[in-house]
Amino acid sequence: MKKIYYLLLAFALVLPFSCSKPGSDNSGSDEVKMTDPATKEVATVITFPADKTPELVAKKERVRVKKFEFTEASRYIMTFEPATKASDEEVLVGTYTYKDGVYTLSGIGSVKVSGNNVTVTPASGEAQSVTATVVPTKTSTDAQANASRTWKVNTVIVGLVGGNTNVEKKFNGCNLEEISNYAKANGVPFSDEEMNSFKGAVLNEIILTGASTFILSFGNGEDCLTGIYSISYGNVFKYKLDQGNIADNGSIEFPSNSKCKLVIHNKATFKGTEYNGTLEFDLSEKK
C-alpha cells in the first residue's frame, strides 16, 4: 500500500514544466471547536493478550484478533492475523454501533465490554470471553478533538517540487485509478500490472483517532495504510505510516465545523533527484 507514494514519484516523471513559466496560508484555525462525533464517549482501545486472542471471521477467513480500536466516529479498526497460516498482521476498518456496553461491528459480530472483561461474539459462532487491556480514548487537545473523526476526501492536490519540477494537480476525490490514468496519459510508463494495481483503489476515508491512529482506508476498508499521528503547536501534523517506514510532517487546520484541510509531505528520490511531495486533502466529516 505504498500506492500514493508511488504515484508521487510518477508525477515526477510526468509533470515537470522543466523550463516553464511562471504561485497558502496555514494560519491557525484551532479556534474552531467542532461538535462532538457520534461515538466520542465510547471510544476505546482493546488490546488482547498474545495468548488469548479471540477468533472471528474477517475477509472470508478465520482470524485472531489482536486489537480493537473503536473510534470517536463510529469506525472500528481491527488488527488481526490469519488463524490458519503464518502471515503479516492486517487491519480491517468498518462501521460499528454502540448500545449498553456492546459494540456491534457491521458484518463481523459484537464486542461486549465490562471492565476488563471482553466478550467477543462472531456473526456466526460462539461467544469468547477474554480478559483484555481496555483503555478508553481521551483526546488531549482541542485540535486532536477536532481531528478525531472519520473524514471523506473531497479533493486532493498532488504537489511535487524537485529538480526542475514545481507542479500541482488537483483531483476530485482520491481515485488512484484516475490519477494513474492521468499520469500514464502524460507519459508515465506504468506497466499493465501497475495500472491494474490502481484499479478501483479509491481512498474513501481518512480516519484520525484520539488514540493517535492514522488510517488511510481504501475501498470498503479492507485495504488500509495504517500509522500514527500527532498534532503539535501551530497545527503541525506529524505522521508515521507502518508501511514503507514513511514518516514526515505536514499541517492540519479546521476552516469550519466538519471541515478539515490536511497537508502531508513526503520526500521521494527518483533517478537521483530528490522530490518534495505534498498531498493536500480537502476533507469533510463523515457523519
Place this chain on the structure above:
Amino acid sequence: MVALSLSLMGFAQDKQLFNHLSIGPTIGVDGIGIEVATPVTPYVQLRAGYSIFVPTTMHATLNFGTYQTSSRTLDLSNVPVSIGVMPGGLGKILADIYPWPNIPFHFAAGLFFGSGKWASGSADLSKVLTPDEYATLAFGFNNGATISSDKNGFVNIDAKIGNVLPYIGIGFGHAVNTDQLVSVTFDMGVLIGKVHTQSYNYIRDEAGTPVDLNSAALDNKDKGYLDILHKIPVYPMLKLNVFFNVF
C-alpha cells in the same frame, strides 16, 4: 498702475468659494476623461473627474515559445493575450494652487482613485491545456509559488498598485477662467505608489489565490526587471485639459 492693481484684485476676488464652474474633456497618460473645476479661493481651484484608458482592452497574440515536459511539448507560440491598462478607470480630486492668481502657473496636488490595478493581463491557454487541467494544474519555477489557469483556461496577471494614489505636480492654465469661454490647461506630475505584480492560483479558490511574482519567483528569468519595476516609487502623469466655462 493703480488701475492694473485694481483689475488684478478684481480678477482674484472674483474667484470665491464655488461661485464658478467649468467642465471639459481631458486626455493624457490616464486616458480620456472629463473634469469639473470650481474655485475655492482666488489662490485655489478644485478639480474632480474621471478618466479611462482607451482602448480599455488591447489584444495581441504573443509567442512564448514552447515548454517541454518529459512527455509533452506545450506550444505557446500563439497565445492570445489581452491587456487592460488601469482597468475600471481613475477618479481624481485635485487642488490647483496659484501662487500668483493672475498667472497660469500653478502647483497641483490631490488624489487619484482606482481599482488598485495599474494593468491587468490575461493569457488564453484554453487550447494549450486540456479542459480537465483548467484550474486544476498549477506550475511554477523551481523555488517559486505555483500559478494555474482559471476555470476557463486563462492565466491572469495583474500589476497591482494602491487604490488611492497621491499626486503632486505643476501645471499651466486656469481651469476656471471667467474671462474666456474656453480655456486649456496642462498638467505634469507624478503619481506616488509602487507597483507589484501578481498572478493567481485557482486550484484552492475559484476566485484565485494571489501569488506574488518577483524575479526570485521567476528564477530571475526576467533578468531582474520585475524587481526593478517594483522599486519605482512614482509614475509620471501628463494631461491636457480643455475647460468650458459654465457660469
